[in-house]
Amino acid sequence: MNSTILEPESSRLERIRFSLNPANGAPIYRQIIQQVEYAILSGRMRPGDRLPTIRALAVELKTNPNTIARAYGELEIRGILTTQVGSGTFVSDKAPLLGAAISAEEGLNRKIREVLGRFVQDMRDLGVDKAELPNLIRNYKEGESHDV
Amino acid sequence: MNSTILEPESSRLERIRFSLNPANGAPIYRQIIQQVEYAILSGRMRPGDRLPTIRALAVELKTNPNTIARAYGELEIRGILTTQVGSGTFVSDKAPLLGAAISAEEGLNRKIREVLGRFVQDMRDLGVDKAELPNLIRNYKEGESHDV
Amino acid sequence: MNSTILEPESSRLERIRFSLNPANGAPIYRQIIQQVEYAILSGRMRPGDRLPTIRALAVELKTNPNTIARAYGELEIRGILTTQVGSGTFVSDKAPLLGAAISAEEGLNRKIREVLGRFVQDMRDLGVDKAELPNLIRNYKEGESHDV
Amino acid sequence: MNSTILEPESSRLERIRFSLNPANGAPIYRQIIQQVEYAILSGRMRPGDRLPTIRALAVELKTNPNTIARAYGELEIRGILTTQVGSGTFVSDKAPLLGAAISAEEGLNRKIREVLGRFVQDMRDLGVDKAELPNLIRNYKEGESHDV
DNA sequence: GTGGTCTAGACCACA
DNA sequence: GTGGTCTAGACCACT
DSSP, rough: OOOOOOOTTTOOOOOOOOOGGGGGGSSSHHHHHHHHHHHHHTTTSTTTTTTOOHHHHHHHHHHHHHHHHEEEHHHHHTTSEEETTTTTEOOOOGGGGGGGGSSSHHHHHHHHHHHHHHHHHHHHHHHGGGGGHHHHHHOOOOOSSSOO | OOOOOOOOOOOOOTTOOOOOOGGSSSSSHHHHHHHHHHHHHHSSOOOOOOOOHHHHHHHTTTSSSHHHHHHHHHHEEEEEHHEEETEEEEEOOTTTGTTTTSHHHHHHHHHHHHHHHHHHHHHHHHTGGGGGHHHHHHHHOOOOOOOO | OOOOOOOOOOOOBBOOOOOOOOOGGOOOHHHHHHHHHHHHTTSOOOOTTTTOOOHHHHHTTSOOOHHHHHHHHHHTTSSSSEEEEEEEEEEEGGGGGGTSSOOOOHHHHHHHHHHHHHHHHHHHHHTGGGGGHHHHHHHHOOOOOOOO | OOOOOOOOOOOOOOOOOOOOGGGGGGGGHHHHHHHHHHHHTTTTTOOOOOOHHHHHHHHHOOOHHHHHHHHHHHHHHHTTTEEEETTEEEEEETTGGTTSOHHHHHHHHHHHHHHHHHHHHHHTTTOOOOOGGGHHHHHHOOOOOOOO
16 A cells, blocks of 8 residues: 555554454454453553554455444443544554453463364364374464365 | 164264363353364264263253254254154264365364464464464373363 | 345245144154245245245244244255255255256155155045046136145 | 955945055155045045954055054044944045035145146246146156156 | 344244 | 244444
8 A cells, every 4th residue: 555644653554464254153353352362461562552544454355444433432341442533543552451450461371271272172073182182283283275 | 563663783872071161261062062072073073973962962961852852953954963852863974074075183283283273373372473373282291170 | 345245036035935834743843944945945945046034934833943943954954955044045056956966847746756655645534536536626616725 | 356245236346446656755645645535536436435453454555554544644634534333434424525514525625726726836836837747748748757 | 323132021833 | 852943132343
């Protein structure tokens, strides 16, 4: 894109790459929320960072701007993002807590455990023992479409 | 009449254990569908096997029978289950294909890759590198109840 | 924003008229499914066309919305319809195949032959020879209401 | 079959050929009822005619004897059949009325109109005009499977 | 406003 | 005893 908006250099933009999976079952707005959450939990986005504008992101993700607005809106309600009219949407100062009364690190660990647990459970349901998982992962090569 | 209908010993019942996760976001009936699919893909359930009755499973899972019926019904539309009113619901003969024109083994592998891919992607979004995953898994201990 | 999303004029609504026959024996939701299928097979409804809303059709047919939802839902599982929550239910792009790996025209012809065959068989069971059927049909006048 | 039961020569047996279509959607016992009704309406079976025994028919149709018994039972409740213990099941003297307070001929005509009406309606739903039907029927050759 | 999920309960069809 | 159909109504998710 060609348009540039001048901003303080400390303000970092778009340290986040959204990737949607429309056939995922999960609603788009929720996928966006998750990706923002994960980016913050993982430290890729930090308080003060600016998010893409609603319109820009809507174009990029080929979705309805309302959908982006809803995701941002919900994140704002939770205190994770703040909107400054005229200058954009930013990661809030209290964001790392992500609404939970816990430390940022603890929040990340919880989420990791949650994802891990679901994975181990799913694999067990598919008949794959936990002991086989490390090897499976080492042999796993990305790129082949694995979304449904 | 003197003849009793002897069922082949291979006719097995309830080689499947359901566990719901209400905080999952996923609807109950979809969780049931997934667990039946996985049980078939993994070979734990085979064509001809009988599933728990709608009412029994509703009691076990503390849900409404209609919810179970919906899950079974959708699986029947897809050709994975067949029902014989009055005698129960069974894994269909063509079930291992699970609707795809592929072999049973290939179906299982696809699903494993799909789950694997989603896991690796989620972890990357959380800032965890693929290389760290094997160790994470080895250290992961189950037990924190997130199932019901 | 100034841009309005102009829908192509080809986007048509309700090129389908439902009529239920309660004394038919066939469940309501199945009658609806058949009528949608036939409307698509015959080309009266085409991919992208929107169906009546669940609630509107429930009022029109004097049934419970759940019954309509069930019919639409089953058609969606079969890939014949797609739903966009919030905006409605539409004929899927791949719908003309109606689940069979054949051309749209071939699908229509098959269904016509199927209906024809059942008719000839029923009439033979009633003692009416195939040769008499053309005359019977020519003399048949509709109007005796058996629909609602 | 080898066993013969001596009976008055006037008693005619099995002027009826049952053909079931299991994938029809219609329950088996109902298909049997319909075929008996049609046979009587069309005059192929007449009062006093004997029907196949429950067991013989169950073997022939590869169904559960209970299913046959239910069909015969329901027809007996309606007064269409009568059972004489030890000698078999027969078409009742009042059978031609088929439960309706109308003449036999009128009953047949009603049923024919009903089947005709459903056929014309289905064909219209498939986009086939009534005027085309006579030709379609003349060109129709049986034998190709047309059941679903 | 759209459709989606779930519950509760009635009544029917089938073996 | 099985599963199937339908109703009524609550509450949620999404545009």
